[in-house]
Amino acid sequence: MASLKDMRVRIASTKATQKITKAMQMVAASKLRRAQTAAEAARPYADKMAAVIANIASAAAGSPGAPALLTGTGRDQVHLLLVCTGERGLSGAFNSSIVRLARERALALMNEGKEVKFFCVGRKGYEQLRRLFEKQIVEHIDLRSVRLLGFVNAEDIAKKILARFDAGEFDVCTLFYSRFRSVIAQIPTAQQVIPLVVEETAAGASTTSYEYEPEEDEILARLLPRNLAVQIFRALLENNASFYGAQMSAMDNATRNAGEMIRKQTLIYNRTRQAMITKELIEIISGAEAV
Numbered sequence: 524m525a526s527l528k529d530m531r532v533r534i535a536s537t538k539a540t541q542k543i544t545k546a547m548q549m550v551a552a553s554k555l556r557r558a559q560t561a562a563e564a565a566r567p568y569a570d571k572m573a574a575v576i577a578n579i580a581s582a583a584a585g586s587p588g589a590p591a592l593l594t595g596t597g598r599d600q601v602h603l604l605l606v607c608t609g610e611r612g613l614s615g616a617f618n619s620s621i622v623r624l625a626r627e628r629a630l631a632l633m634n635e636g637k638e639v640k641f642f643c644v645g646r647k648g649y650e651q652l653r654r655l656f657e658k659q660i661v662e663h664i665d666l667r668s669v670r671l672l673g674f675v676n677a678e679d680i681a682k683k684i685l686a687r688f689d690a691g692e693f694d695v696c697t698l699f700y701s702r703f704r705s706v707i708a709q710i711p712t713a714q715q716v717i718p719l720v721v722e723e724t725a726a727g728a729s730t731t732s733y734e735y736e737p738e739e740d741e742i743l744a745r746l747l748p749r750n751l752a753v754q755i756f757r758a759l760l761e762n763n764a765s766f767y768g769a770q771m772s773a774m775d776n777a778t779r780n781a782g783e784m785i786r787k788q789t790l791i792y793n794r795t796r797q798a799m800i801t802k803e804l805i806e807i808i809s810g811a812e813a814v
Contacts, residue, residue: 527799530792534785541781547613548774555706555767561672562703562757562764569757572750577721579742592747595718596694601638603661603693604629605684605716607700607758608648609766610667615776617701617709617769618647624711625699629656640693644680644759661687672763677756684755685748688717700758701765707772709765716754719747 525533580593606625608618625648629639641660643649649663662683669676684696696717702710 527792527796530788530795534788534792537781537785537788541778541785544774544777544781548771548778551767551771551774555764555771558760558764558767559703562760565757565760569753572746572753576719576743576746576750579746580719580721590744590747592688592717592751593719593721593743596691598694599637601640601693601695602629602632603640603642603684603687603696603717605642605680605696605698605755606644606648606652607698607755607762608643608645608651609762610646610665611766612647613773614766614770615773617766618645619651620709620711621699621701622648622651624713625652626655628697628699628713629659642684642687645762661692672756672759674752674756677759678752680755681748681752684717684751693717698754698758700762703761703764703768706768709769712761714754714758716751719750 580589604625606621608621612618625641629641632639639656639659641652641656642662642664643652643660644664644666646665646667649660653660664680664683666672666676687693688696695715698714698716700712700714702712704710
């Protein structure tokens with residue numbers, strides 16, 4: 524049985540941990556507002572970009588000069604999984620849920636005889652994926668040194684992806700990230716970005732006939748690489764907001780659990796102390812009666 528001193532040390536340690544988790548919860552809450560605003564501000568632009576490309580792609584359908592980013596390579600053998608996760612932990616199931624979705628997709632593709640490669644953005648996803656797929660990870664981007672996410676970070680990633688696509692290293696690229704819904708709800712999402720999947724509803728949303736200058740193929744050749752960077756940037760912002768939301772919830776749970784542990788430990792400490800005092804009184808009284 525632990526001594527009273529050990530119990531006091533344990534209670535003090537739990538209280539110190541509770542202060543840390545409470546501070547982390549407050550920091551995450553303060554950063555969440557800015558991250559959520561940035562993520563929500565990026566959605567209309569990304570959605571409108573997808574709608575414009577869908578409209579142009581419908582006009583360029585069947586054109587022999589359509590870019591490969593839209594039509595693909597004609598093969599479906601090599602898949603690149605672009606997995607975006609956080610750089611830090613203590614955020615509940617935020618990182619593991621994204622990795623789980625990517626791992627399930629990879630295993631399903633491998634069972635079909637496909638070749639799978641990983642492009643990891645974020646330290647936590649890289650650390651988890653390399654346990655099973657270390658030889659299949661072709662590149663890892665570490666954003667720990669980036670104080671504020673910008674479009675330039677997404678552009679750098681997009682350029683690396685496009686260089687590998689132009690070199691014929693893969694046929695299909697799928698982006699994995701966590702879409703922010705609320706503080707307690709983050710949705711792991713898989714989005715195919717190469718070749719671009721054009722939604723039929725978006726493509727058929729407008730019945731107006733347009734004439735494009737320059738030609739549709741030339742517009743798409745310039746617009747599709749930028750769209751890739753835009754979608755990656757959106758994923759990074761969604762991930763950032765999801766991370767702080769998940770961390771806020773996780774630290775709130777940890778703070779409440781620490782409070783419950785302190786209550787139970789204090790109750791045990793008081794009962795043990797009372798039992799020891801009672802035992803000493805009984806010994807004193809018994810000794811006095813014996814005399």
